Amino acid sequence: MQSFFKTPKNNSFQYIPRFYDERKEELEDFRNQYDEEQDPERIKERVIRKMRSRYYSRGKYAKKANRKSGAMVFLIALILLALAVLVLVGYPELTNI
The missing domain is CATH 1.20.5 (Single alpha-helices involved in coiled-coils or other helix-helix interfaces)
Known part of the structure; x- marks a missing residue:
């Protein structure tokens, strides 16, 4: 029994892999x-x-970039945590919502 819908065929690409020597x-x-x-x-x-x-x-560049990135994420998380604590301590009525 044939189907009512035409099934799509696989795409074929003319990809030629290139290597760096x-x-x-x-x-x-x-x-x-x-x-x-x-x-x-x-x-x-x-x-x-x-x-x-x-x-x-x-690999020094990658190590240095990873170290800076980790430090930046930690600093942002610390700032956000401090802001959250300040907001919750400064506005206790927000915790009753």
């Missing part, structure tokens, strides 16, 4: 270093890029 990129940078002219701007850009990759790869 850090070693390959470093090798390409090394090759490009000698293929192109050695102008100061490119050298400066390359040094900055390597410094950033080293800094972010160590």
